[in-house]
Amino acid sequence: MSLFKNFVIVGAGGLGSFIVHELLKRKVLGKVGEVTILSRSVAGLERFSAQGAKLIPLDYNDVKPLATVLRGIDVVISTVGKPAVPMQTALARVAKDSGVKLFVPSEFGMPTIGGTTGLWGLKNSQRVALEQMGLPYALFFTGAFTDTSFGPDLGFDLSKGQVNLAGSGSNLVSFTSRMDIARYVVHVLTTLSPSKLENAIFRIEAERATHVDILQQYEATTGKTLDITHETVDSLRNTVAKDPTNFRAAMFLGFEAGNGVVGTLDELSNDAYSNWHPQTILDVLLSPESVSA
Structure with missing residues (x-):
């Protein structure tokens, strides 16, 4: 079974830093190949570079130059905050054209499916855009x-x-801590087959x-x-x-x-x-x- 090996993380502050940490732990074990961090500023991220991550500055207003960076990448994980959520659609288009196989948009909170207003509506529209462009996604609803x-x-x-x-x-x-969210996200992305991740929704707490x-x-x-x-x-x-x-x-x-x-207790994906x-x-x-x- 072929598993996802090469990852890009967009945004390495907050939750993103925890996810990078978990990916790099698996990189040492040979379970993860390339780990690349895209961030508006790479200052302060040198500790990840020392552990084997690539650091690349990202202009949220112009993601087209990333086509070369994303070639050979299996999964893009976005952990950007609300102001940068709209740029995910443009990033996803570049990712799809570059051969990325799975896009994880910045959810990591309460369910947004069907949302029409505020941040929930914005994130729901991002999911719809991924469906329309035919780029497989995985959503993680984690609670507070x-x-x-x-x-x-x-x-x-x-x-x-x-x-x-x-x-x-x-x-x-x-409720779920950021450390435990990162542990869960990286585990399923590196152990489940691509077919079980494509357009999957994980509800955890x-x-x-x-x-x-x-x-x-x-x-x-x-x-x-x-x-x-x-x-x-x-x-x-x-x-x-x-x-x-x-x-x-x-x-x-x-x-x-x-x-x-x-979600309901029956809907949980903890197992x-x-x-x-x-x-x-x-x-x-x-x-x-x-x-x-």
């Missing part, structure tokens, strides 16, 4: 990033024992829980009593009405609407990696590296 979802910017200052919880906090949410339950578990485990205040749903709606780009308000309103999980064993939410929150430690 556990390791970035409980920081002060979202209302959680656990080190000080203070929480400003947006909304009721009573809706189930899927380390754990699903409500914010109320998570905070109660945190208190019970640590012995700390948190000072918890609530921001009402109406307040969140007013925030979004004034600023539709407000990430915190939009995300928690999505949770209130029941859009916080990656595609039988030895995955991802970190629990508390594992991450109690880790010394946690943003909320």
